[in-house]
Amino acid sequence: MRSHNSNQIVDDYVYAASRRIDKLKNHIDQELTSWIEDTQNTLAKLQGKQQAVVESEQRKINAMLTETQNILNHAWVLSEQLYQTMQQEDKLETKICPNCSYENAANCKFCIKCGTRLSE
Numbered sequence: 299m300r301s302h303n304s305n306q307i308v309d310d311y312v313y314a315a316s317r318r319i320d321k322l323k324n325h326i327d328q329e330l331t332s333w334i335e336d337t338q339n340t341l342a343k344l345q346g347k348q349q350a351v352v353e354s355e356q357r358k359i360n361a362m363l364t365e366t367q368n369i370l371n372h373a374w375v376l377s378e379q380l381y382q383t384m385q386q387e388d389k390l391e392t393k394i395c396p397n398c399s400y401e402n403a404a405n406c407k408f409c410i411k412c413g414t415r416l417s418e
């Protein structure tokens with residue numbers, strides 16, 4: 299009888315211990331599942347924020363590209379105007395030789411090609 303009782307005690311102990319282990323296992327499973335869900339939610343939020351930042355930066359870059367293109371177009375128009383103005387000034391500041399048609403600078407008194415006197 300004593301042996302039977304002691305076996306029973308051991309069985310009870312093992313049973314109680316395995317129930318505690320099962321409880322702990324369930325608890326750990328729940329904790330882990332909850333933690334994984336929280337982490338996934340946090341990651342999804344971060345990805346959303348990151349996406350919003352990327353889109354915002356992309357809009358800024360697009361706006362800057364448009365502005366840069368406008369500035370380049372304006373600069374091109376200005377340089378074209380400057381070029382035309384310089385060409386007109388070049389024409390104003392030359393004296394065409396009546397003899398050889400050479401384009402002398404405006405301050406020349408004689409043609410540097412043929413020596414013909416140039417009118418003032």
Ligand SMILES: [Zn+2]
Pocket residue numbers: 395396397398399400409410411412413414
């Ligand atoms: Zn000449």
